[in-house]
Amino acid sequence: MTSKKKHLIVIVGPTAIGKTTLSIALAKHFKSEILSADSRQFYSEMSIGTAIPTPEELLEVPHHFIHHLSVEQEYNVGAFEKDALQLLEKIFKTNELLFMVGGSGLYIQAIVEGLDTFPKIDSKIRKELIKTFEEKGLTYLQEKLLKLDFAYYQKADIQNAQRLIRALEICIGTGKPYSTFLKKHNTKRNFESIKIGLTAERNLLYHRINQRVDAMMDAGLLKEVEQLLPKKDLNALQTVGYRELYSYFNAEISLENAVEEIKKNTRRYSKRQLTWFRKQEDIKWFDFQTPLEEIIAYIKSRTA
Numbered sequence: 001m002t003s004k005k006k007h008l009i010v011i012v013g014p015t016a017i018g019k020t021t022l023s024i025a026l027a028k029h030f031k032s033e034i035l036s037a038d039s040r041q042f043y044s045e046m047s048i049g050t051a052i053p054t055p056e057e058l059l060e061v062p063h064h065f066i067h068h069l070s071v072e073q074e075y076n077v078g079a080f081e082k083d084a085l086q087l088l089e090k091i092f093k094t095n096e097l098l099f100m101v102g103g104s105g106l107y108i109q110a111i112v113e114g115l116d117t118f119p120k121i122d123s124k125i126r127k128e129l130i131k132t133f134e135e136k137g138l139t140y141l142q143e144k145l146l147k148l149d150f151a152y153y154q155k156a157d158i159q160n161a162q163r164l165i166r167a168l169e170i171c172i173g174t175g176k177p178y179s180t181f182l183k184k185h186n187t188k189r190n191f192e193s194i195k196i197g198l199t200a201e202r203n204l205l206y207h208r209i210n211q212r213v214d215a216m217m218d219a220g221l222l223k224e225v226e227q228l229l230p231k232k233d234l235n236a237l238q239t240v241g242y243r244e245l246y247s248y249f250n251a252e253i254s255l256e257n258a259v260e261e262i263k264k265n266t267r268r269y270s271k272r273q274l275t276w277f278r279k280q281e282d283i284k285w286f287d288f289q290t291p292l293e294e295i296i297a298y299i300k301s302r303t304a
Contacts, residue, residue, distance in 0.1 A: 016205065019103070034064065045071050064087055118181050155276070198286060
């Protein structure tokens with residue numbers, strides 16, 4: 001007798017759409033557990049600005065990969081793939097269905113499809129790119145990538161300096177576009193992934209984002225960022241909601257303008273998230289106000 005197929009239910013969508021609320025409701029219904037694939041929620045010093053589940057929500061169902069690291073620890077998508085697959089193997093021994101939730105497309109891709117493999121690159125190239133970024137800024141990296149790899153530039157998160165530097169070091173180190181190394185075939189997994197996407201009309205989504213930023217400020221985001229100022233150059237802290245408030249503390253912009261910048265950059269981030277996920281034909285999309293029962297019925301139909 002063969003064991004029943006294991007299923008990983010992946011809940012994706014833009015920031016502030018309601019992924020956390022849905023995932024907890026589903027995990028409770030199916031008596032399951034949740035893996036976070038939101039790379040910003042890994043760090044214990046970052047709570048308000050990353051919108052981690054509330055203490056009450058974390059108690060409702062078991063959560064994994066939330067606040068398991070310090071911002072001072074080096075961690076990347078490769079390490080996440082290794083750690084998450086080990087955990088999945090362990091939990092699948094007692095659960096036939098698990099949930100993974102997040103807006104970090106690359107981290108989700110790593111678990112569902114596997115990572116791409118790249119040749120080893122001379123570390124001097126990365127160091128030089130980091131130095132150039134510090135001297136010339138993000139725009140220089142964006143223009144360089146546009147010139148060296150137009151295909152990847154079109155789909156990359158071009159506000160993410162780390163991703164730009166990674167792509168450029170491959171382009172420069174190999175003399176070939178980064179996009180030519182991207183995986184053409186999926187890695188076989190011993191579980192089946194079912195992707196569910198949440199969506200909303202754009203103006204409504206943007207309104208939710210603006211509301212969330214205001215709520216974060218009311219909850220003490222300014223103090224959270226202030227406490228992290230001595231560490232602001234760490235990779236983990238180069239993210240929306242933190243960068244803009246560094247500018248306020250540096251007396252470069254007013255607090256009111258910093259908050260508006262957070263809202264604007266979060267809206268841009270949500271647009272990039274949707275662009276990434278919309279290209280994937282295997283996602284079943286639901287309006288964020290879809291009744292829970294309808295989504296439960298869909299999952300049951302796919303896992304029967």
